[in-house]
Amino acid sequence: MDRKKLLEEGFLEKYLLDELTDKERQYVAEALASDPGLRKSYDELEADFERMAFENAITPSPQVKERLFSSLESTQTRTISRTWLWAAASLAALFLLSSFWMYRQWKVSERGFEQLQEQTTVLQDRLNALEENYLLTNQRLKTINGPQTIPLILHGNDLVPNARAVAYVNHDNKMVVVNAQGLPQLPEDKTYQMWSDVEGEMINMGLLKTDEELITLTYIEQAESLNITIEPAGGNDHPTVEKLIAYVTL
Amino acid sequence: MPHNNEDISTIQRIRQKDKKALQLLYDKYAPALYGVIIRMCGNKEQAEDLLQETFVKIWQKIEAYDPNKGKFYTWAYRIAKNLTLNTIRKKEILIQNEDLSVYKEKEDTEPQLDVAALNGAVSKLEPHHQEAISLVYFKGYTHREANEQMGVPLGTFKSYIRQALQLLRESYTKDFILIGILINLF
Numbered sequence: 001m002d003r004k005k006l007l008e009e010g011f012l013e014k015y016l017l018d019e020l021t022d023k024e025r026q027y028v029a030e031a032l033a034s035d036p037g038l039r040k041s042y043d044e045l046e047a048d049f050e051r052m053a054f055e056n057a058i059t060p061s062p063q064v065k066e067r068l069f070s071s072l073e074s075t076q077t078r079t080i081s082r083t084w085l086w087a088a089a090s091l092a093a094l095f096l097l098s099s100f101w102m103y104r105q106w107k108v109s110e111r112g113f114e115q116l117q118e119q120t121t122v123l124q125d126r127l128n129a130l131e132e133n134y135l136l137t138n139q140r141l142k143t144i145n146g147p148q149t150i151p152l153i154l155h156g157n158d159l160v161p162n163a164r165a166v167a168y169v170n171h172d173n174k175m176v177v178v179n180a181q182g183l184p185q186l187p188e189d190k191t192y193q194m195w196s197d198v199e200g201e202m203i204n205m206g207l208l209k210t211d212e213e214l215i216t217l218t219y220i221e222q223a224e225s226l227n228i229t230i231e232p233a234g235g236n237d238h239p240t241v242e243k244l245i246a247y248v249t250l
Numbered sequence: 251m252p253h254n255n256e257d258i259s260t261i262q263r264i265r266q267k268d269k270k271a272l273q274l275l276y277d278k279y280a281p282a283l284y285g286v287i288i289r290m291c292g293n294k295e296q297a298e299d300l301l302q303e304t305f306v307k308i309w310q311k312i313e314a315y316d317p318n319k320g321k322f323y324t325w326a327y328r329i330a331k332n333l334t335l336n337t338i339r340k341k342e343i344l345i346q347n348e349d350l351s352v353y354k355e356k357e358d359t360e361p362q363l364d365v366a367a368l369n370g371a372v373s374k375l376e377p378h379h380q381e382a383i384s385l386v387y388f389k390g391y392t393h394r395e396a397n398e399q400m401g402v403p404l405g406t407f408k409s410y411i412r413q414a415l416q417l418l419r420e421s422y423t424k425d426f427i428l429i430g431i432l433i434n435l436f
Contacts, residue, residue: 010393010408013415016320018328019392029319042320048418049387050282050323055370056388057281058288060301065276068302072269072309 003038006031012042016049140177140214148172154228154246160184163245165208167194167226174219176226180208183245186230193231195239196223202239225249257322264312272309279323280305283330289366289388290334300337304330335390371421372414379414382407 006012006028014020015028032039143149149170156163164182169175183192192208194217206217208228229236230243263271283304288297307329315325367373372383378400385396397407 008408008412010411013386013411014393016324017386018331032319044419045415046321046324048415048422049327050321051422052370052372052383052387052418053282053286053323053327055372056285056289056368058285059281060284060298064284064298064302065273065280068276068305069269069273071302071306072272 003031003035006038007041012038012045016042016045143170143173143175143177144168144214146170150250152226152248152250154226154248156183156246157244159230159243160245165228165246167248169219169226169250174221176205176217176219178208178215178217179213180210180215181213183208183210183228185210189233190230191233191235192228192245193235193239195227195229196220197225197227198222199224202227204235204237207235223250258317261312261315261317261322264309272305275308275322276305279326282323283326286327286388287330287334289384290331290390291338296337297334300330300334303333307333331390338390371418371425374421375414375417379410379417382410383414383418386411 011020011024011028015025015032020028032042144151149168152167152169154163154165154167160183163184166179166182168177178194180192186192192210194205194208195202196205197203198220199222203220203223204218205220205226206215208215208217225247227239227247228245229239229241230245231240257275260271260274264275280301284297284301287300287304288294291297291300304326308326311329315322366384368380368384368388372380375383381400382396385391385399386393389396391399393407393411394404397404400407400410402410
C-alpha cells in the first residue's frame with residue numbers, strides 16, 4: 001500500500017480514531033516512522049482533530065476533579081496496602097524457607113537419632129556379651145579359687161620339654177578345668193587330648209585347645225592320674241602312649 | 251493545540267507519580283475530552299464518571315504513552331472513546347436483558363442534554379460534512395457504521411470525511427495566517 005492509498009482510504013483517520021486491526025495499525029505505524037511526508041500529514045490531522053475537540057470542549061463540574069483526586073488518594077492507600085501485602089508475602093516466603101530449613105534440620109536430627117539408636121543397640125549387645133563373658137569368667141574364677149579346688153601342673157616330658165598345662169580339679173562338684181595355653185602349638189592335623197587313668201584304663205576326658213584360656217573337661221570318678229597325649233586332629237578313642245607328653249598324679 | 255515541551259515535562263512528572271502534574275493535564279485536557287464523552291453517551295452523570303475513569307487510566311497507564319508516536323491528546327482521546335463505547339455497549343446488552351418498560355421509565359426521568367450541536371470551524375461546514383465528522387469523532391462510530399447511519403455508500407462517506415478534513419485544515423491554516431499577520435502588524 002503506498003502513501004496515496006493510505007491517505008485516500010482514510011487509514012490515517014482510522015489510525016487516529018483507533019479503528020484499525022492490530023496488523024493494519026502496525027503497518028501504519030511503520031509507514032509513519034519511515035515516511036516523513038506521511039508523518040507530516042498525520043501531525044496536521046492530529047492537530048486539526050485536537051483543535052476541533054478544544055473548540056467543542058465542555059467544562060465538567062468541579063466535583064469530577066475532586067472525586068478524581070480523592071479516588072487517586074485511595075488508590076495510593078491501596079498502593080500502601082500493596083506494600084504491606086508485599087511485606088506479608090515476603091514474610092510468608094521467609095516462613096516457608098525457615099520451615100523448609102527446620103524440616104531439613106529435623107530430618108538430619110532424625111537420622112542422627114536413628115544412628116544413635118543403632119549404636120545403642122550395638123553397645124547393648126556388646127554389654128550383654130561382656131556381662132555373659134564376665135559371669136563365665138567369674139564362675140570359672142570361683143571354681144579355680146574355691147577351697148575344694150586342687151590345681152595340678154602338668155610338665156612336658158622329653159618330647160616337649162617346655163610344655164606346661166594347669167588342671168583345676170574339684171571333686172565336690174565333679175569338675176575339671178584346664179588351661180592349656182602353655183602347650184606348644186601343633187600342626188593342623190594334630191591335637192592334644194587328655195585322659196584319666198582309672199585302674200590302668202585310660203578314659204577320654206576331651207580335647208585341649210591351646211588358644212582357649214580355660215577348657216572344661218569331663219570329670220572322671222576315681223581317676224588316679226591325668227595324662228596328655230598328641231593325637232590325630234579330632235581326637236582318638238584310645239591314647240597313643242608313645243605320644244604321651246605330660247601327666248600328673250592325683 | 252500544538253504538541254509542546256510543556257506537555258512532555260508534565261507527562262514526565264506524572265510518570266514519577268506527581269499528582270500536581272496530573273492536575274495541570276486535567277485542567278488543560280478534561281474539557282475537550284468531556285466534550286467528546288458527553289456527546290457519545292448523552293448522559294451528564296455517566297459522562298462525568300467516564301471522564302474520571304479516563305484520568306484514572308491515564309494516571310495508571312502513562313508509561314504506555316509514547317510521545318514519538320503521536321500527541322498526548324490523541325492517546326487520551328482513544329482511552330476516553332474506548333471506555334465510553336464499552337460502557338454504552340454494556341448498557342445496550344443490559345437493556346436487551348431487562349424489562350424494557352422499566353428501563354424506558356428510568357430513561358425518561360433523566361434530563362436530555364443539548365450537547366449535540368458543534369462549535370468552531372466544524373460548525374461552519376456543510377451539514378453532511380458536519381454529520382460525517384460528528385459521527386466518527388464525537389459519536390464513536392466506525393467508518394462502516396457511520397456510512398450506514400448516513401445512508402450513503404462507504405466510498406461517498408470516505409470522500410465526505412476527506413473533504414471535511416480538508417476544509418477544516420484550510421480554515422485553521424487561514425486562522426493561523428491571520429494570527430501571523432496580526433502579530434506582524436502590531
